[in-house]
Amino acid sequence: MARIPFADEDRLADTSRAALAALPDLGIFRLLANAGPAFPDFIRLTATLWNDAELSPRRRELAILLVARLTDCEYEWHQHEEVARLCGITDAEIGLLRSADLAGFDDGERAMLEFVRVTVDRGRASDEHFAVVRGHLTSREIVELQLIVAVYSGLAAIMVGLDLELDPASGASALTRDERGPRLGS
Secondary structure: OOOOOOHHHHOOOHHHHHHHHOOOHHHHHHHHHOHHHHHHHHHHHHHHHOOOOOOOEEEEEEEHHHHHHHHHHHHHHHHHHHHHHHHHOOHHHHHHHOOOOOOOOHHHHHHHHHHHHHHHHOOOOOOOHHHHOOOOOOHHHHHHHHHHHHHHHHHHHHHOOOOOOOOOOOOHHOOOEEEOOOEEEO
C-alpha cells in the first residue's frame, strides 16, 4: 500500500476530477490527484509532451523506459512497457533497455539514449556528444526530451518514495490512439 492514500474523488475540485476522469484508472494518477490544483496542470503538461510533441512517440517511450530502468522504478517500467510496444518498440529493444544496453540501437537513438542517461545522472553532455544529438534532433525535440526526462524522473521519485504498488494491469489498453500513436488524456 502506498505511504499516503489515493485522493478521495468526491473531495476533488471539479478540474481535478475532470482531469482524473480523462486518464486511465491507475494508482499513479489517483495518487497525484492529492496535489490539488497542481494536478490538472501537471497532467496538461504531461499530455502535451505526449500528444503535441515534435519528438516521436517511439523516442519518447525509449526515453521513458530508460529513465525507469536507471531509476529502478518498476511501476514506471510496468506501465510503459506496453505503451512502448504500441509505439513500435520491439521486445528485443525492450530487453536491451531492461539491461541498459544501448549498443543495439541506431546511431541517432543511441546518442539520444546516452543523452537521457547523462540527464538522469544530472550531468552535462560533452560538447561532442551534444553535437551528435543535435545532428539527430531539432532544438524543440531536445527540449521536449529534457522535459520528458525531468517529468518521468520526478514521477519515478514519487512512485519509489511513496511505495506505489504495481497496478494489476497496464493502462495502455485504456489510451486513445491517433496516427502518431497512444495519446494521454482526452
